[in-house]
Amino acid sequence: MEIAENAALVVVDVQKGFDELDFWGPRNNPGADDNIAALIGTWQSTGRPVVFVRHDSPKPQSPLRPGYEGNEFKEYVQERRGKGAGGELFVTKTVNSAFLGAPDLGAWLKEQGIGQIVLAGIQTNMCVETTARMGGNLGYDVLVAYDATYTFDLAGPFGWRRSAEEIAQASAVSLHGGGFARVVTTEEVVGAAG
Template sequence: MPHPLPALIVVDVQCAFDEWEAAGKRRNNPDAVKRIADLLKAFRANGAPIFHIRHEGTKPNSTFLPSRTGYAVKDEARELPGEPVIVKRVNSAFIGTDLEQRLRARHITTLVICGATTNHCVETTTRMAGNLGFDARLVRDATWTFDRIGPDGDAHSAEAIHAMTLSNLNGEFARIVTTGDVVASFAAE
């Protein structure tokens, strides 16, 4: 029998991204971490499962190495005792981890996904969740990304990348929702 509540998947809300910003990288959605905190509060208040995903860098210069300050989780998204932390070393939270097994063992079928960055680890985790048959819901105002230069040398804004990623995932891999939608869904049950 499916778990009656969705699980919150919090992807890579780590201090490395603050370091990137401090070094001059520009991001979109400045309130994303506040929305993640709102989601955590709602899931905790309703006794819904939460899984924290942490990225561990593997390259010598990675800001996500466990020995570096960027590996730490931002205070607003810190796990509480009993909330599992799953460490990944690639973009997908499902590769090289036991996330899928944990979800299946608890009969969880619906995943609410938030975190960073929209077009990397969040997107890859969301695509795999959809392909694995989960009812994936990506929270558009609880994720963010950074400006990037494409292979053609053109500059792409974080806002455009974020919007395109949501468009690519919508319908086929996930339903795109807001924090308000998710919080309201608890009140409706």
């Protein structure tokens, strides 16, 4: 695996509101936060750019709504902001894709001459997956650090219910098998970027 010298790490929605498990339900991948922190550290120490994305939910009951503490980045993310030498972008959004936020992520990547992005964050099958799909459609070389993401159990149609792990695996298979992104591990990415 090759990680470009200017590959951007896109850290998606690592916000305090996702710790409210009474709202979200059971999650998978308890080591995801450590892996996200490791990726940010690697990117900052190697002078690569980091994009921090925040979801500003328009839903009044959401733990991610603006003005509520849950909208804030988790502490380990907040304390790392502004620490890297490789440039940084802060994007806010109200929908799933970071490419539909403000400022315009795609325009920024083009200005910087960036063709490769590595995704980490929350939720695997929602905002991470949607951003990965759009990135792939837009022609970026997209990598998803699977173990630096997590999601929650979910109910669907016909009484179907899937565990967070089942949903995360289905998302990974769809992204990787469908050619939208390469789904990899944090260890692989850190090893290639270091």
